[in-house]
Amino acid sequence: MSIGIVCPYAWDVPGGVQFHVRDLAAHLRRRGHRVSVLTPADDEAELPPGAVSAGRAVPVPYNGSVARLNFGFLSAARVRRWVHDGDFDVLHVHEPAAPSLGLLACWVARGPIVATFHTSNPRSRAMVAAYPLLQPALEKISARIAVSEYARRTLVEHLGGDAVVIPNGVDVDFFARAEPRPEWQGGTIGFIGRIDEPRKGLPVLTRALPRILEEHPGTRLLVAGRGDTEEALKGLEPRVRERVVFLGMIDDEDKARLLSSVDLYVAPNTGGESFGIILVEAMSAGAPVLAGDLDAFARVLDGGAAGELFPTGDAEALAGAAIRLLGDPERRAALRERASRHVRRFDWETVGAEILAVYETVTEGAAAVAAEAAAAGEGDDAPPAGTPRAGGRAGRRR
Known part of the structure; x- marks a missing residue:
């Protein structure tokens, strides 16, 4: 044809x-x-x-x-x-x-x-x-x-x-076979998206970060995407700023490796999303997902069975859910297991x-x-x- x-x-x-x-x-x-x-x-x-x-x-x-x-x-x-x-x-x-x-x-x-x-x-x-x-x-x-x-x-x-x-x-197997990078492992949260586009929600995540660090002080936030990094860090205390690592634009291979490395992938998007391809990629790579409860995200995450949801735009709720998941490896493993089956629908x-x-x-x-x-x-x-x-x-x- x-x-x-x-x-x-x-x-x-x-x-x-x-x-x-x-x-x-x-x-x-x-x-x-x-x-x-x-x-x-x-x-x-x-x-x-x-x-x-x-x-x-x-x-x-x-x-x-x-x-x-x-x-x-x-x-x-x-x-x-x-x-x-x-x-x-x-x-x-x-x-x-x-x-x-x-x-x-x-x-x-x-x-x-x-x-x-x-x-x-x-x-x-x-x-x-x-x-x-x-x-x-x-x-x-x-x-x-x-x-x-x-x-x-x-x-x-x-x-x-x-x-x-x-x-x-999504090419599920491409993400599933990605090898983690050691420097991106160990108490890491991942975010991929345009840094200075408000609806991608990075400010919601950075507002939640101080509370997350109070409970898990070794946590790092890995951010991949284009945008003004200084603007993204504005208003954060030095102890919080130093726990944020900007990776810039990354290619598909590094995106897959990043998603396979993090302990938690967070999608704090605030609106305008009709699907949520990054959620599928994260699930394919084995990253437990925490996302705002946008209608489209809830559907991709099987109503919260394949990933956890928090009230959209609520930094306090995001922080509470992230703290709980980072401290509960068994829950993260259960999410990975459920997601690995659910994600085949999108292959x-x-x-x-x-x-x-x-x-x-x-x-x-x-x-x-x-x-x-x-x-x-x-x-x-x-x-x-x-x-x-x-x-x-x-x-x-x-």
Whole structure:
């Protein structure tokens, strides 16, 4: 099968959607499919094989964060050319409601389109206001996927329609076989995320740290991610500051090794999360997880059975739960055991098969529509809306 995947966010800025697109493309190629990925990126950026730049992204406030998106006349021309030349059996766009490449691709493509919705935002006035602009593109989508029930709810409430829920995928074995690094072991708490993005919740964790250190004075907090480290430490006493270790940006291998090394992984996020891929990665690596009780996080952690939850944004509750877990190795071992079974639900072998089933459904449906039209004797050159191609040949016929 020939598959075109559209990533809405800049490839060189780490994020859950980018990782999902990257790993989905790799999984599909391993299964023997031809895959091309279109993504925002600087023209001189080094992209992996099969990835195509649609031009430089610009920072745009979006869903409580700053997303690097790509939208404009030059981008539209590049999208049109990529879709036309790709001759895809199915086009898979991510975040088609965002002002980026997914929306542009929906406008120009013909044939089977699958869309994945990642965003969870229960009060998006902007999305409601933009619906008249989005509607023509969204009506062309053949099948919708939401990465969580929360993302599905956002879609239903703001844009109408429905979606099948298929979670983000993780290479579980990659994280499970990661070797710990000795310097990251021994009374350590892990945090991975953008340091200066408030919704990632690092300030909640640093407010909890003094109390944690009172009970477990040897504890260290290992922080991986980009951002202003001095700002993150502002207001902390020297004895607390010296227990925080900033690792900067780390690659996938070191991320897996960090997660396999820590005694506890803490996700203090305060909102705007539709899934929680880092929780799945932590569970896969064997890290006991403590997370804010966001709806999406609670679902990923099986309602608290595969990881513990605390009231979102409550530093005192976070500190109490962390103190208890750091002092209870048997409880941490029980969480690891439960998580190691639960996390298989998110492995790419499962998730990839579900996504492929959606592709097959829409392409078979499009082929059936085309066959019915041919049997009915339609002799003009314009195929029906369900033509089996999502790109090149369909675009030329039209």
